Amino acid sequence: MKKKDAVLKLWRECFDDSDQYVDMFFSEVYRDDDALLLEQDNRPISSMLLQRYAMNFHGVTVSVSYVCGAATTRKSRDQGCMSTLMREALRCSYDRGDMLCTLIPANDWLYHYYGHFCFSPVFYVDIERYTSAHTFRHEGVYTLYEALDTPEAYSFFREMMERRKCTVQHTEEQYHQILMDNSADAGIVTAIADCDSHPVAMAFAVPVDGEAVVKDVLSIDEDARSAVLEEVHKEFADMPVTVYGYYKSADGELRQRGMARIVNASQCLSIIAQAYPKMKLALRLTDPVITENNGIFLLSEGECRKVDNHEGKLDYDIDIEVLTSIVFGNDVTRHILDFPAVRPFISLMLD
Known part of the structure; x- marks a missing residue:
């Protein structure tokens, strides 16, 4: 059995996705070299995908991996199959040059499970809830921008995403996959333009259990943001609207969105050292x-060195999970530990 066929077989057994979504995913997204497969007696029993993404991190673009489609056949569960694959995935992620491995747990209990592999819940979204009677008020005059499948639309999308600190980015190919994913979920992608017909806001929304869930919204300012959310509201008439907003502060209603694990500590710490050349730090790390x-x-002095021995005082003696929590902490972490922590963001991962 070909690897793709084996992964597809496990996917259909383990996930309740629509035929439209599965067909889209395995024709447009799936790649053999992203797939990890565990077999027993020439029979596929467990698989996952380790997809390739990029992220802006302290002024540098780094490679990150994204775990998805983790599946084990029912007869082979509770036998350590997924643990074997996860360790293999982390090793693979390091070997191909990634700095970080990321994932979005499908259920809350999986946060605890992935914690066993030193993943930390560092991704959050700011939840905004609006009733069906809410009006998104705006002052500007906008028109619908319908040319979503164009280089100009992607250029706007990329520019807005790159303005966000420490955010998982999407290539043009991945952007088109997002459009297809939204369509497969009976959702919409709505965009508006200014008086010169240039896009100024874009929202990705799907219906979930009687409400319109906006998985992300990108805009040049708050007025355009309100205007595009009003368009979403019109499309899903009589539905309340929930927005998974970009994390801005600790004042909103925050919800865990995903987890991350540093896989290359030297690369991570070297980037931080270069960005903060006055920083002095000594830490012992275990993984x-x-x-x-x-x-x-x-x-x-702007560099990170790995040494076998250090006679001076250690600032930290920690494991890789704690380092991930510190590096990708919030403003509280930044101030208490005097460390340049930055909260990361992840969205539109076809989950």
Whole structure:
């Protein structure tokens, strides 16, 4: 059996996705070299995909992986199959040059499970809830922008995404996959333009259990944001609207959105050292899966060095999960630990 056929077989057994979504995913998104497959007696029993993305991080674009489609046949569950694949995925992620491995747990209990592999819940969204009677008021005059499947639309999308700090980015190919994903979920992608017909806001929405869920909204300013949300409201008449907003502060209604794990500590700390050349730090790090991350790291004068011994005082003696929590912490972490923490963001991952 070909690898793609084996993964598809497991996918159909384990997930309740529509035929339209599965056909779209395996024709447009799936790649053999992203797939990890575990077999027993020439029979596929477990699989996952380790997809490739990029993220802006302290002024540098880094490679990150995204775990999805983790599936194990019913007869082979509770036998350590997924644990074996997850360790393989982390090793693969490191070997191909990723700095970070990310995922979005399908259920709340999986946050605890993935914590066993040193993933930390660092991705959050700011939940905005509006009743069906709400009016999104705006002052500007806008028109609908319908040319979503064009280079200009993607250029706007990319520019808005890149304005966000520490955000998982999407290539043009991945942008088109997002459009197809929304369509497969009976959703809409709505965009508006200014008086010169240039796009100024874009929203991705799907109906979920009687409400319109906006999975992300991109705009040049708050007025355009309100205007495009009003268009979403019109499309889903009589439905309340819930927006998964970009994380801005700790004042809103925050919800865990996903997890991350540093897979290359040296790369991560070197970028931070270069961005903050006055920073001095000594830490001992332990990693139960990726042995290259074990050791003492010294940050000073814009560089990060890994050493075998250090006679001076250590600022931290931590494992890779704690380092991930510190690096991708919020403003509280930044101030208490005096560390340049930055809260990451993830959206539109076809989940």
